[in-house]
Amino acid sequence: MFLEVEDLNTYYGASHVLQGISLTVNKGEIVALLGRNGMGKSTTLKSIMGLVKPKSGKVLLNGQDLAGKPPHMVARAGIGYVPEERRIFPNLSVLDNLAMGIKSGQNKNGQNGNIWTVDRVFEHFAKLKERAKQKGCLLSGGEQQMLAIGRSLMGNPELLLVDEPTEGLAPILVQEVREVLDDINKAGMSILLVEHNLKVAMSLADRIYLMGKAHIGFAGSVEELENQPEIREKYLEV
Ligand SMILES: Nc1ncnc2c1ncn2[C@@H]1O[C@H](COP(=O)(O)OP(=O)(O)OP(=O)(O)O)[C@@H](O)[C@H]1O
Ligand SMILES: [Mg+2]
Numbered sequence: 755m756f757l758e759v760e761d762l763n764t765y766y767g768a769s770h771v772l773q774g775i776s777l778t779v780n781k782g783e784i785v786a787l788l789g790r791n792g793m794g795k796s797t798t799l800k801s802i803m804g805l806v807k808p809k810s811g812k813v814l815l816n817g818q819d820l821a822g823k824p825p826h827m828v829a830r831a832g833i834g835y836v837p838e839e840r841r842i843f844p845n846l847s848v849l850d851n852l853a854m855g856i857k858s859g860q861n862k863n864g865q866n867g868n869i870w871t872v873d874r875v876f877e878h879f880a881k882l883k884e885r886a887k888q889k890g891c892l893l894s895g896g897e898q899q900m901l902a903i904g905r906s907l908m909g910n911p912e913l914l915l916v917d918e919p920t921e922g923l924a925p926i927l928v929q930e931v932r933e934v935l936d937d938i939n940k941a942g943m944s945i946l947l948v949e950h951n952l953k954v955a956m957s958l959a960d961r962i963y964l965m966g967k968a969h970i971g972f973a974g975s976v977e978e979l980e981n982q983p984e985i986r987e988k989y990l991e992v
Contacts, residue, residue, distance in 0.1 A: 756778075756780050756815070756816060756913070757777075757778060757779040757802075757813075757814070757815055757833075757913055757944070757946070758778050758813075758814040759775060759776055759778070759798075759802060759812070759813055760776050760811055760812040760813075761774050761775070761810070761811045761812070762774070762775040762798070762801055762802075762808050762810075762811035762812075763808060763809045763810045763811055764794075764801045764806055764809060770968060771794050771968055772794050772797055772798060772801060772968055773968040773969050774811075774969060775801075775969065775970060776970065777798075777946075777963050777973070779913060779944055779945075779946050780944070781944055782939075782942065782944055783944055783960040783961065784935070784939050784945045784958045784959050784960055785946050785947065785962070785963065786947045786948075786955040786956075786958070786959035786961075786962045787799075787946060787948050787963045787965065788949065788950075788952065788955055788962060788963070788964050788965070788989070788990060789964055789966065789971075789990070790990065792967075793965040793966060793967055793968070794965055794967070794968050795917075795948045796838060796917055796918075796948065798948075799915045799917050799946070799948060801813070801821075802820075802828070802915060802946075803828050803829075803915060804820065804822065804823050804824050804827070804828040805825055805835075807822050808821055808822060813828075815831055815912075816832075820833070825859065827859070829859025829860070829861065829911070830859045830861055830862075831861065832861040832910075832912035832913060833911055833913050833915060834906035834907065834909050834911030834914045835906060835914075835917075836902050836903050836906045836915070836916045837902070837917055838917040838918045838948075840899060840902040842890040842893075842898050842901050842905070844889065844890045844891035845889060847886065847887050847888060847889055847890070848882055848886050848888055848890065848893070849872065849886050849887065851890050851901055852872050852882075852904055852905055852908050853872075853908070854905060855904070855905035855906060855907070855909050856908050856909065859909055860909045860910055861911060861912065868910075868942065870907045870908055870909075872908075875904040875907055875908065878904075878937055878941070879900045879903075879904050879934065881897055882897065882900055882901060882904055895922060895927065896924070896927030899919055899920075899923065899927075900931070900934060903916070903919070903931075903934060903935075903938070907943075912943075912944065913943075913944045913945070913946065914938075914943055914944070914945045914946070915945075915948075916935070916945060916946070916947050916948065916949075917948045918948055918949060919931050919947075920932070920951050921950065928951060928954060932954050932958065935947070935958055936958060939958070945958075952990060956979070956980070960975075961973070961975055961976070962974060962975070962976060962979050964990065965989070966988075966989060971988070972985050
């Protein structure tokens with residue numbers, strides 16, 4: 755097992771927002787974490803990344819426990835994070851934004867010695883290459899999302915945590931982001947994906963976890979979820 759999250763408990767003040775979350779990601783997989791608003795999906799990613807400190811539980815990456823470590827150490831250990839709000843630097847160029855991805859913590863080993871460079875990012879994101887010298891604020895929403903993903907790759911993660919990458923994007927851009935995730939996964943990247951677009955998630959994922967309030971309510975394959983409308987109704991549909 756590559757990423758093993760074991761019995762994670764996280765609080766915001768007195769509110770117990772993750773109550774014993776356990777999940778795994780195998781090498782090379784895309785695993786989707788889905789559920790309705792406010793269930794704790796983003797908090798799960800933040801707790802893995804060290805942006806929120808879990809009260810108890812383990813975050814094992816290749817057997818090393820990262821739970822409670824600060825984000826730059828988690829990044830150096832090999833986990834990249836693309837936040838929901840993208841947080842690109844509006845006044846920096848695309849190139850300088852990519853360079854910032856190294857600063858937030860770089861995994862020196864790369865993914866099997868495979869190091870991400872600006873050129874390699876541009877191979878996967880042709881649109882960003884065209885706009886290399888433009889300021890971040892001039893990019894479209896879809897391009898900003900590509901940039902946020904590209905920037906996180908510059909840290910040489912072995913696993914990428916991606917929070918709602920298609921949120922707020924026009925349908926054509928949703929497809930472009932979907933393809934980029936598919937493409938970097940085929941290049942070997944393992945991904946834990948939080949996504950509200952069920953079609954996108956089901957088309958990308960090897961396995962699915964569904965969250966109910968503060969807990970995992972379902973774990974299974976895409977096929978198992980397809981065959982159980984009552985589960986989808988319980989955890990997804992409104
Ligand atoms: N910084 C915070 N302080 C206090 N409570 C918070 C904070 N962030 C989130 N919460 C609460 O924790 C719970 C889980 O939130 P979280 O953002 O993880 O949900 P989510 O599943 O990502 O939802 P969404 O689909 O809306 O993004 C919610 O009840 C939310 O209101
Ligand atoms: Mg969220």
